[in-house]
Amino acid sequence: MQKIKYSANPLAQVFKRTCSLVGVGATLAVLSHSAFAACTYTIDNEWPDGFVAKITIKNDTGAPINGWNVNWQYSTNRLNGTWNANFSGSNPYSASNISWNGSIAVGQSVSFGFQGTKNGGAAERPAVNGAACGGTTTPVSSAPRSSAAPSSVPRSSVAPSSVPRSSSQPIVVSSRSSSSSGYNVPANNFAQNGGVENGLTNWSTTAGTVARSTQDRRSGSASALITGRTGSWNGLTFSTGSLVNGSQYDVAVWVKLAPGTPDSVVQLTAKRQEDSDTSTYNEYTQVATATASSTEWRLLQGYYTQSGSTAFQHFIIEATDATISYYADDFSIGGQAPASSSSSSQASSSAPAAKKFIGNITTSGAVRSDFNRYWNQITGENEGKWGSVEGTRDVYNWAPVDRIYAYARANNIPVKAHTFVWGAQSPSWINNLSATETAAEIEEWIRDYCARYPDTAMIDVVNEAVVGHQPAAYAQKAFGNNWIQRVFQLARQYCPNSILILNDYNNIRWQHNEFIALAKAQGNYIDAVGLQAHELKGLTAAQVKTAIDNIWNQVGKPIYISEYDIGDTNDQVQLQNFQAHFPVFWDHPHVKGITIWGYVNGRTWIEGSGLMSDNGTPRPAMTWLLNNYINK
Numbered sequence: 001m002q003k004i005k006y007s008a009n010p011l012a013q014v015f016k017r018t019c020s021l022v023g024v025g026a027t028l029a030v031l032s033h034s035a036f037a038a039c040t041y042t043i044d045n046e047w048p049d050g051f052v053a054k055i056t057i058k059n060d061t062g063a064p065i066n067g068w069n070v071n072w073q074y075s076t077n078r079l080n081g082t083w084n085a086n087f088s089g090s091n092p093y094s095a096s097n098i099s100w101n102g103s104i105a106v107g108q109s110v111s112f113g114f115q116g117t118k119n120g121g122a123a124e125r126p127a128v129n130g131a132a133c134g135g136t137t138t139p140v141s142s143a144p145r146s147s148a149a150p151s152s153v154p155r156s157s158v159a160p161s162s163v164p165r166s167s168s169q170p171i172v173v174s175s176r177s178s179s180s181s182g183y184n185v186p187a188n189n190f191a192q193n194g195g196v197e198n199g200l201t202n203w204s205t206t207a208g209t210v211a212r213s214t215q216d217r218r219s220g221s222a223s224a225l226i227t228g229r230t231g232s233w234n235g236l237t238f239s240t241g242s243l244v245n246g247s248q249y250d251v252a253v254w255v256k257l258a259p260g261t262p263d264s265v266v267q268l269t270a271k272r273q274e275d276s277d278t279s280t281y282n283e284y285t286q287v288a289t290a291t292a293s294s295t296e297w298r299l300l301q302g303y304y305t306q307s308g309s310t311a312f313q314h315f316i317i318e319a320t321d322a323t324i325s326y327y328a329d330d331f332s333i334g335g336q337a338p339a340s341s342s343s344s345s346q347a348s349s350s351a352p353a354a355k356k357f358i359g360n361i362t363t364s365g366a367v368r369s370d371f372n373r374y375w376n377q378i379t380g381e382n383e384g385k386w387g388s389v390e391g392t393r394d395v396y397n398w399a400p401v402d403r404i405y406a407y408a409r410a411n412n413i414p415v416k417a418h419t420f421v422w423g424a425q426s427p428s429w430i431n432n433l434s435a436t437e438t439a440a441e442i443e444e445w446i447r448d449y450c451a452r453y454p455d456t457a458m459i460d461v462v463n464e465a466v467v468g469h470q471p472a473a474y475a476q477k478a479f480g481n482n483w484i485q486r487v488f489q490l491a492r493q494y495c496p497n498s499i500l501i502l503n504d505y506n507n508i509r510w511q512h513n514e515f516i517a518l519a520k521a522q523g524n525y526i527d528a529v530g531l532q533a534h535e536l537k538g539l540t541a542a543q544v545k546t547a548i549d550n551i552w553n554q555v556g557k558p559i560y561i562s563e564y565d566i567g568d569t570n571d572q573v574q575l576q577n578f579q580a581h582f583p584v585f586w587d588h589p590h591v592k593g594i595t596i597w598g599y600v601n602g603r604t605w606i607e608g609s610g611l612m613s614d615n616g617t618p619r620p621a622m623t624w625l626l627n628n629y630i631n632k
Contacts, residue, residue, distance in 0.1 A: 011334075012603055038057070039055065039056070040056045042054050042055075042056065043124055045123070047128045049117060050080075050115065051115070051123040053114060053123075053322070053346055054112065054114075055070055055113075055115065056111040057110055057111075058107075059104040059105065059106055060373055060483070062106060064103060064105055066103050068096065068097050068110075068523070069094060069097075070085075070094070070096070071092060071094050071095075073093070074091055074119065075124060076119045076121035076275070077117065077118055077123065078091060078116055078119060079093060085097065085098060085335050087114075087584070109453075113449075113451070113452075113453045115452075122265060122593075127168065128456045134298060135267050151562045176559055177229075183299055184224070185332045185334070187249050187332020187334070188334050188336075188337070189332045189333060190240070190333060191238070191240055193223075194221070194253075194330055194332050194333075195219060195329060195330055195331075196212055196217070196223050196329060197221060197222065197499070197528075197558050197592055198221050198414075198455040198499070199414060199497065200212050201414070201457075202217070202237075202238055202239045202240075203237070203238060204237045204314075205235065205236055206234055206235050206237060207229070207231065207233070208229040208235075209227050209228040209236040210226050210227065210236060211225050211498070212224065212498075213496075214524065214527060215579055216256060216517070217329050218254045218256070219330055220558065221499075221524075221557060221558060222499075222527065223328060223329035225325065226328075227325040228323065229319075229325065230323065230326075231322050232318065232319065233318065234318075235269075235317050236316070236317040236328050237314045238253070238314060239313075239314045240312075240314070240315065240333050242312055243306040243312040243339075244335075244336045244337075246305070247305065247378050248303055248304070249303065249304050249306070249333050250335060251268065251287055251288070251301065251303070251304050251332070252299060252300065252330075252331070252333075253268060253299075253301075253315075253329070253330065253332070254299055254329050254330045254334050255292045255328050256294065256296065256297045256298065256327045256329075257294040258325040258326060258327070261294045263291050263293050263294075264291070264292055264324055265289060265290070265291055265320045265321075266317065266318065266319045267286055267288065267289040267317075267318050267319075267320075268286075268289075268315060268316070269284055269285065269286055269287060269316040270315055271283055271284055271285075271315070271316055272308070272312055273311045273312070280491045282314075285304060287303070287315070288300045288302030291590065292319070292326060292370050300317070315331075325347065355374050356591065356593045356594065356627075357377040357413075358373050358375060358629060358630060359376065359413075359416070359594065359595040360374070360375040360377075360379075360595065360599050361378070361380065361381040361598055361602045362381050362382075362404065362596070363381075363599070363600050364550040364603050365381075365382070365383060367404060369405045371407070371411075371543070374626070375599075376413050377414050377415075377595060378404060378413055378439045379416040380418060381418075381597075382425065383401050384404070384417050385418065385419060385422065385426075386419075386421075386427055387425040387426050388400070388447065389401065389449075391428075392429075393429045393441075396448070398452060405453055406598070409455075409568060414458065415453070415457055416456075416458040416460065416562075417460065419459075419460035419461070419463040420446055420460070420461045420462070420463075420491060421461065421462050421463070421487045422462070422463035422464060422470060423469075423471050423472045423474075424470045426472065428475065430474045433474075436478075438474050438475075438478040439479060442474075442478055442490070444488045446491055449495075450495040450498075451494070453495075454495070458498060458502050458528075458560070459500055459501060460503040461500045461501060462484050462502055463503045463504070464505060465484055465518060466501070466504050466506075466511050466518055475487055484502070484521075488522065488525040488526055492525075499528055499558075500525075500528070501527065501530045502528075502529050502530065503529075503530030503562050504529075504530065505532040505535065507529075507533055508535065508536045508544060508551075509539065512550070512551075516551060516554045516555060519554075519557065528557050528559065528592070529551065529557050529558075530559075532563035532564075532579075532597075533564040533565075534563055534564070534567075534597070534606065535582055536566070537567070539580070541581065541584050545584045546585065546587055548585075548590070552590045560593040561591060562595050564581070564585070564597060565597045565604065565606055566581075566621070567606035568608045570608075572620070575619075575624060577621075578625065582594070587623055598610060598611060599612060600613070601612070601613050601619075611625070
């Protein structure tokens with residue numbers, strides 16, 4: 001495999017990444033003529049007469065981008081819905097940044113999306129019409145473009161094969177491959193989301209398309225799947241954050257090829273950040289190789305020592321066959337974690353630097369300016385419920401939800417959608433429809449939400465479906481007794497990368513067994529279960545742990561504490577309950593995150609459950625949280 005970086009001589013031609021699909025161009029408002037950004041046009045979803053797509057602009061330049069514009073044109077396709085950009089034109093189309101996504105730091109990217117109709121044709125990958133990610137007016141094909149600007153180049157199958165290998169190319173330090181090797185994950189493993197349970201946090205690609213897949217996994221509920229590869233260097237990446245110079249790391253990941261794929265060699269590669277030297281090999285170190293199979297999971301495991309002045313970037317899982325698709329799961333890395341563990345799963349510098357999130361909800365329909373001082377996951381309290389969005393049939397009010405996602409994207413925190421199907425706070429008009437009409441409207445609602453917010457991390461797909469709670473009678477009318485499974489199927493179809501949750505209350509305390517029976521009946525349609533945990537006041541730590549253990553043992557799905565609060569105006573009662581319950585949530589290996597249901601006095605659903613005054617003065621329970629968890 002050739003890994004080539006061209007000379008830094010400004011007169012030398014330099015290959016730059018172009019669109020992974022046939023191109024889209026972006027005019028970068030404040031960059032010089034020699035600066036380029038990488039643009040990709042990706043179709044996220046497709047059905048017989050329509051599609052959802054996105055354009056991603058990645059800043060591969062050496063300077064921040066402040067303002068951008070993208071232009072493209074179709075033959076037959078037309079747009080009928082857009083988000084996260086200012087759009088103009090009716091073919092050709094133009095999109096420019098909005099207030100919160102105009103600035104792109106070096107190495108970072110922004111995406112915007114749209115929904116379209118095919119008009120009898122296929123879903124198109126449009127060619128560039130105008131500027132091509134660099135302020136020129138030369139149309140760009142799918143071949144790499146050149147420029148007089150100095151730059152580095154990714155390993156590329158289009159690079160000249162006659163370029164000699166560097167004498168400094170890395171060697172394999174250690175590797176093993178086995179389907180049952182007896183390998184033990186190091187006790188000091190600090191990989192976050194190596195099991196792909198928290199969406200695609202820390203997972204990405206060098207090229208190709210990554211998805212969170214529940215079709216195959218080594219453990220847990222999902223794995224990472226890469227498809228659409230066109231070169232051997234196209235691979236999955238996993239970010240661990242920075243590594244400590246001089247430290248040796250035990251690195252491992254399990255891989256499996258897509259069904260029907262012949263055995264093929266895969267390898268695990270460590271990559272440092274690009275630097276100014278003229279050899280790409282200096283940035284890449286091969287860690288392990290193995291022959292992967294489509295019939296069993298195989299282990300890639302080896303050792304890597306970080307050294308030199310060039311910072312670490314990420315690990316890459318690659319295959320020598322340029323087009324095969326494959327899964328990866330259970331990534332682990334043991335060794336000395338950096339003093340300030342800063343993997344990409346950390347939501348913001350001010351949010352909890354921990355192994356699982358501590359989230360909260362909007363306050364009276366808005367995101368408070370202090371939100372990310374305390375919380376690193378957000379759920380809309382009411383804004384995303386179907387009745388709030390579509391109170392009038394076929395008339396959507398997305399604005400409040402847009403604001404939540406805009407804030408979350410600006411602060412790099414995950415959003416949980418709440419909720420798709422529930423027997424309360426659904427639009428009143430849904431009850432007047434026939435079963436066929438109701439089924440169509442449910443599908444339309446889920447499809448349109450997922451199309452508008454494809455980066456949704458988690459979804460309360462079905463809420464409070466235990467008998468005697470608030471199951472959605474309209475969904476049962478539409479789909480029959482298997483309505484829960486059908487709703488989850490629709491969510492999987494239209495939000496394939498989201499964690500799909502069955503959410504309910506009283507499942508720790510009173511309707512514990514009823515919830516377990518309901519969750520078990522859904523099998524692999526669900527990814528996780530949500531325990532609202534409103535009802536825990538007065539329960540001991542042992543009681544809470546026993547209940548959570550039993551849910552895990554019976555259901556076998558990751559657990560989210562989804563709506564925790566303690567409603568009591570007595571500060572000490574609230575504090576004592578937090579001190580009893582929260583450590584159980586935090587330390588439980590199968591609890592993946594904790595969402596507290598409100599934090600401002602007088603602005604929460606349950607009286608006395610607020611954690612601070614409107615001016616920010618904390619109650620004792622909040623002070624305890626800050627000292628022991630949030631600020632740790």
